[in-house]
Amino acid sequence: MFDRKRILLDLYSRLYEAFGPRHWWPGDSPFEIAVGAILTQNTAWRNVRKAIDNLKTASLLSPDALYHLPIQDLAAVIRPAGYYNIKAQRLKHFVEFLFLENGGDLEGLLTEALDTLRNKLLSIKGVGPETADSILLYAGTRPTFVVDAYTRRILFRHRLMPQEASYDEVRFFFMDCLKPDVAMFNEYHALLVHLGHTFCSKRNPKCTECPARGWNDE
Ligand code: SF4
The missing domain is CATH 1.10.340.30 (Hypothetical protein; domain 2)
Structure with missing residues (x-):
């Protein structure tokens, strides 16, 4: 059984180190x-x-x-x-x-x-x-994990989720492994969006330059 918690924390650290805080979500109220x-x-x-x-x-x-x-x-x-x-x-x-x-x-x-x-x-x-x-x-600053198309693609490309995994399955994958930490869930989703936007595009992923290169490769 692979250590999903360690794997998810590893990705979080890599992304935070590479991109820094994303300051989500913009809004005055x-x-x-x-x-x-x-x-x-x-x-x-x-x-x-x-x-x-x-x-x-x-x-x-x-x-x-x-x-x-x-x-x-x-x-x-x-x-x-x-x-x-x-x-x-x-x-x-x-x-x-x-x-x-x-x-x-x-x-x-x-x-x-x-x-x-x-x-x-x-x-x-x-x-x-x-x-x-x-x-x-x-x-609401409530501890729930947001899943988007980038998140699903990244997990699929790193063999952690099947392509057809449902929204709830992907959400559960994160919430079952990580502590219900609002600040971390906030930052993690924003970092995944930034990763998808800058490196993990649908057609031409830029794997050689990506901070997630080699993630979950053991
Ligand atoms: S290394 Fe980066 S660009 Fe390549 S599949 Fe992983 S997340 Fe996407």
Whole structure:
């Protein structure tokens, strides 16, 4: 039985040493972070930034303002984030959920039991596990691991997970091996994204220059 904990800690150390802290997730409030987690689906962060700046400039970055804003107006404001009609619907579903569950108070809601809250977030139309875990970890500072396509690819290429592994299997792989450490989960996911973005691309991985070169090769 290979030592999965040691292997995962080894990758973390390599990445932290190579890249340093990533300072995730940018945002001035838990609500801004949650909105960013919804807007970032299938788009680059720079486009999300523009959409959030638009919301801020128009004084719309609050649960109350988004709740009362007509959906077509919301779509127009978040247009830079792409898929703006779908994302406007998702934001509406999210704020409606907030008002239904806790009178629009996200921070209060984020103190609920982790599994219960995760299941509630997953019940919102348009919120999948990556978005739910991003909200929980980065907006709520709750100890859950966020899995994305880069994470799956890196584990697969290093023979730690089959290509067809589910989101929950990959999440469990990390959470079963590592202590529930919010700061580490925060940094680890950000480092994996940076690794995927800079070295482990889909078509041309730059293995010879990569800080993960030789990882889990024993
Ligand atoms: S680029 Fe190569 S060495 Fe780096 S994580 Fe991807 S597969 Fe591993």
